[in-house]
Amino acid sequence: MLVVDDEPHIGLILRTRLEQGPFDVLLAEDGTEALALLARTPSVGLVILDLMLPGMSGTEVLSAIRANAAWGGIPCLILTAAGHDAQLQDAESLGIAGIMTKPFSPRRLFDRVVTLTARAPSVVALPAPDPTMVRVGDDAASLALSPSTLQT
Numbered sequence: 001m002l003v004v005d006d007e008p009h010i011g012l013i014l015r016t017r018l019e020q021g022p023f024d025v026l027l028a029e030d031g032t033e034a035l036a037l038l039a040r041t042p043s044v045g046l047v048i049l050d051l052m053l054p055g056m057s058g059t060e061v062l063s064a065i066r067a068n069a070a071w072g073g074i075p076c077l078i079l080t081a082a083g084h085d086a087q088l089q090d091a092e093s094l095g096i097a098g099i100m101t102k103p104f105s106p107r108r109l110f111d112r113v114v115t116l117t118a119r120a121p122s123v124v125a126l127p128a129p130d131p132t133m134v135r136v137g138d139d140a141a142s143l144a145l146s147p148s149t150l151q152t
Contacts, residue, residue, distance in 0.1 A: 001113070002026045002041075004034040004061065005050040005079070010102070014048065014079075017106040018113060031056030035064055038071050046117055048109075051080040051091060059090045066094050075116050079104060 001023050003014045011027040018025050026041060028034035030053050038044055047065065051058035058080065065071045075097035078088075088099060097116050100109060 001046045001048065001117075002028060002034060002037055002044045003048045004028045004031070004053065004058070005048075006030060006053050007050075010050075010079075013106060014109070017110050021110060021114065023113065023117075030054050031058070031061040031064075034061055038065070038068075038074075042070065044071075044074060046097075046113060047074055047076045048079050048113075049076050051078060051088075059094070062091055062094045062096070077112065077116060079109070 001018065003011050003018075003025055005011050005014070005027075006029050008029065011029070015025040015027060026037050026044070028037050032055060034047070034049075038047075049058050049061060053061065056064075058078070062076055065074060065076060076095075077097050078091050078099040079102065080099070081102040091099070098112060100112065
């Protein structure tokens, strides 16, 4: 998946959240970098694209994606603070998978990405609990203590 946003902290938030699931994430901060990454990475299955980018606008990037035979069918999700109706209409006319506005909920965005890619998040199987043990913590790194360990 390719995330194109000129705000590095947004890219980091998206990469961190999406890589917790079954997704590999490439980051680009402008349109030129995004198109170069697409040319080098044929496995990109989704583009998350900001409309307000330096140099090429997000709409210009989307137009270049749609015009390329190899990339034309990649779903593109617009994630933007842009409220300009003309920009959004241009993006919609080029064929987008959806629009989400900033500020955004990383969880809602993750759910949308799962839907668009038809991939379920990865699940870590934990061993069955031992009824004689007390678990301290709520994740795979929690500590299991036996009754004799708990005696004082």
